[in-house]
Amino acid sequence: MIVADKKPVEEIIGYVRDCKKVLVLSCNECVTVCEAGGKKEAGMLASALRMYFANQGIADAQVDERTLERQCDQEYLEEIRDIADQYDAIVSVACGVGVQFTAEKYHSIPVFPGVNTCFMGVTEHRGLWTERCQGCGQCILAYTGGICPVARCAKRLFNGPCGGSSNGKCEINKDLDCAWQLIIDRLIAIDRLDLYEKLFDIKDWSTDRAGGPRKVEREDVQI
Amino acid sequence: MRLTYPTSFRIVRVPCSGTVDVKHILRALEKGADGVCVIGCMEGECQYKTGNLRARKRVEQVQRLLNAIGVDGERAQMYNLSSSDGPLFAKYAEDMDERIRKLGPNPMKHKTKPAA
Amino acid sequence: MSVKTPSKMEKIMAAGHLGVTSECGPPRGSDPEVIKEKAELLKGCVDAINVTDNQTSVVRTSSLATCIHLKLMGLEPILQMVTRDRNRIALQSDVLGAASFDIHNILCLSGDHQSFGDHPQGQNVHDLDSMQLAWAVRKMRDEGTFLGGNEIKRPPEMFVGAAANPFADPFEIRVPRLAKKIEAGVEFIQTQCIYNIDKFEEWVRQARDRGLTEKCYIMAGVTPFKSAGMAKYMKNRVPGMDVPDDVVKRMSDTPKGKQSEEGLNICVETIQRLKEVEGVAGFHIMAIEWEEKVSEIVERAGLLPRPEIN
Incomplete structure (x- = not known):
């Protein structure tokens, strides 16, 4: 929501x-x-x-x-x-x-x-809502264990954590999970750590806000 | 015990202080009540576990809101009381009455016309 | 490893010598004398000098301009570039700008988060990450094209580096992350400051087992403590830093007047021990606001004179 x-x-x-x-x-x-x-x-x-x-x-x-x-x-x-x-x-x-x-x-x-x-986020519990998605327009969650580095890494890094990841927390705030720690934990849990080794291509940000105001147009549902 | 408490009080009985919402307190004040005090069970003794804790947070929320619009937040108060403690109830009622008398009448009295 | 660029530090390490680099933080003003004084202290004792790029997100003279000052003094700069402040257009443009002054080394970084700096309300960019930047520079150099595909007239000739923290979490990917950087095109690595030598040696061993030390020069990062307070600060406050208790104890057991001397001793001992580690190709000495001690460290560690290579 x-x-x-x-x-x-x-x-x-x-x-x-x-x-x-x-x-x-x-x-x-x-x-x-x-x-x-x-x-x-x-x-x-x-x-x-x-x-x-x-x-x-x-x-x-x-x-x-x-x-x-x-x-x-x-x-x-x-x-x-x-x-x-x-x-x-x-x-x-x-x-x-x-x-x-x-x-x-x-x-x-x-x-x-x-x-x-x-x-855009979730209710972790009543009174605590946290971010999950930034609507970049090209979902990569299939490769990152279902955890989004765009929305959840403070530097939106695509190829692993920065040097500031410490005990599972982000360098900018000790209360904030390091997205890449979560991704790695999850890739291990689903036995797909091999996905980490693949270098992520440079992202096409034109579907993000960088490309200007966006629209989704679906002719199949338009009359 | 034949205790007395100020006649200024109107008692509204609720099943749990946790059922009292911010809106209820605001509405009472808006309609001209000089103060609203919510009296819940002793902390840790709520039959519904957290009803009185929620009530306290809501009263605090009302206090902040009142201060923000230029009305004294003290007009809303929260007390905790055991249901068998008549003397303490009387004392809290006196306290509240005294506190509100110091503040004077609700400035909104007869001025607001709540929406239908 | 064969030499691919005119970089002096690349040639030195390719010839089998231990490389030595240090760094120079640009000033928070525009006085070039500050840069020149710092650089003068490093002359003759290091092969190349890193120039930080708005480190800790505090605004300073630009890395590129400072690199040009060093170049004009006859020193070899390493252009540090963070992806925090520039998008792919600006990054490539600055790479070309540096190349136009024949700056032959670049260190690709993501950069500290802006919340640490003096403009915490600023926006960050992170169009590319550090690995993607390394990949981009290699593409510019090796293929002679921009990321967009157009041809570059006189492509940059840069020896491409990145940082690595052998102590950072998550543990499982410490070495895979290095492998990934090398796959992206990184040719030299400068590590985070090393105080936990055992842990660092284990990291190098694992890198060696994967053949990574054959593909990339690993330069061990060292920083001398000026005081016991600094050791404690680094241990407790700097994210991703691993300072073992016995090192902190050694500093705090030393009388106040002799702590800086002890800090230098630890630094020299670390270099001497790591010189013997197979897979360590050089040292990166980060003497933070203590540049005057670099020559002493290099000399005591037996790294002088620096090799002359054309």
């Missing part, structure tokens, strides 16, 4: 302090799972904003909340078509994708981000 983290409420107040009617728009997908921008978090944010306005003596401010199934799909975003116009601003607590798609679909309404979108 896409993992996000809450923005400080002070920052969000900075965006909307001059607005009279604000819609806090949450998303039922990834940001709900990572507890950054689901229905619950939107409720908290909306409540905090209402109290902020009241405390400032702005009695006529109105802050509403609404949750969409997803903000990255048109049909769900259409659900607020009838009400969107009445707001001075939308705070989207979806990931950056949701914020942008909302802004795109509601062209004349300011849309502000309510979370910091961080990475």
Whole structure:
């Protein structure tokens, strides 16, 4: 899933302090799972904003909340078509994708981000999410024991660990696993350490963000 | 025991302090409560193991949020109490009442109109 | 091993002599005198001088510019290049730039992570890794083409090196990793500072068993301790460093005024012992901000005079 983290409420107040009617728009997908921008978090944010306005003596401010199934799909975003116009601003607590798609679909309404979108990752346990994929566009996991050096090595090295790998940890942080230690452990476990000996070709980064904004176009499913 | 505690208290009974969410506390404050105190079982004695620990973290979250929007975070408090300890309950209630009186009325009182 | 480039250090090691290199860290400013003073201290006692490339991710005068200063002084530089700060376009361009000044040695590195340096909020590049850079330079030299396939007019003639840490984890791939570097085209290796001699000898033995010492010159890295504090720091704080307890003890048992002398003794003893190890082709002496002691170390270790080779 896409993992996000809450923005400080002070920052969000900075965006909307001059607005009279604000819609806090949450998303039922990834940001709900990572507890950054689901229905619950939107409720908290909306409540905090209402109290902020009241405390400032702005009695006529109105802050509403609404949750969409997803903000990255048109049909769900259409659900607020009838009400969107009445707001001075939308705070989207979806990931950056949701914020942008909302802004795109509601062209004349300011849309502000309510979370910091961080990475694609997993829930290791409640309250701890870690990165797994950077979407480089050409998956090499078949050769690296199912562990990605692009996403999980601080230097995204393709041919083994740097000299800073120590006791299985990365040199930049003792709490961070060395991706190459994980890869080697896994290659040993599946009895494929021979894969390590093969020199990795220079990567074609044109399918990564280096190649500019990307798209996937599938004619077989287009009508 | 015939103990007295401040009449300012409204008691909301919940099965476990762990069922009290951040949103509930915020909503009470938003609607004009001068303070919210969550009283859970003694730490280590939760029937559901971690309910009271979660409650404490949520109260702390509310405190941070209130401070961030310019409302005194002290308006939310967490206490731990054994269910048979009436005198201590009365004392905590006095404490809370005194603390809130020092802060004065909730600045949001009668100003907010929570969303429908 | 046959000589493939005009590199003096390559010729010296190919002739069977032990090679000796040291290093010169460029200054955190633009004063060329600092470079010249440091380099002057190394004149005559080493075959080539590594010039670090923004080491520990701290901004300094560029490695290439500093190499040119050394070259103009008649010294032989080793251009260190990290893949942290440049993509394949910039790397190849700098290789050509160095080649245009007839700089004949390059050391390919991934570089310390920028979080260690003075710009921890910066972006890193890592378009290639260190092995891929070595491969790229070999391709430029041997095939006379860029990575993109176009022909290079007057290709670089560079002796290609890399670093190796015989003590780094994971244990299982210490030697396979060396094999992979050599397969990528690495012709000389400079190792991490060696204090655990037994462990290093075991690594060289395994490399020898795989025939790797026949394909690549292994230069043993040494760094003299200036004090017991430095020994402890290296042991506890520097990632991937293996300093055995008895070495730390030897330093801390020495009275304060004599610790630097003892540090030099340890360094000289290490070189003398490793000179006898089959598969060790030379020494890389990293006297960190202590360049004035390199000549003493080289002399006491019996590595003087340096061979004259044209």
